[in-house]
Amino acid sequence: QVQLVESGGGLVQTGGSLRLSCAVSGRTFSRYVMGWFRQAPGKEREFVAAISWSGGTTSSSDSVKGRFTISRDNAKNAVYLQMNSLKPEDTAVYYCAAGLNFASSRRPDAKNYDYWGQGTQVTVSS
16 A cells, blocks of 8 residues: 655745655555646646656656656655746645556556545645
């Protein structure tokens, strides 16, 4: 069983930064593709970024490319999302997710992830 717990959300002004963390329990963390998704009120959950099990490759949505960076530390069973130049449209609940054995092209599809955290709220004020 894998459990994910996000932290680091909060209220920030436009142009500010936040760093989200996701602590993962389970001995096989290093085998999982890790992803970040977000869901704004009244909208569907959307892909933000993902990272391979080794940390060697990453993927991100066009809306956050160049502003957000995903990273992982397999020794600490943790994955991070560094968010810079935040905009009001980044306001959402951010979820950490873990999945096994799927191609990098499928990272944006939430169906490929088996485990999800409870989410952390990020609010960007204008």
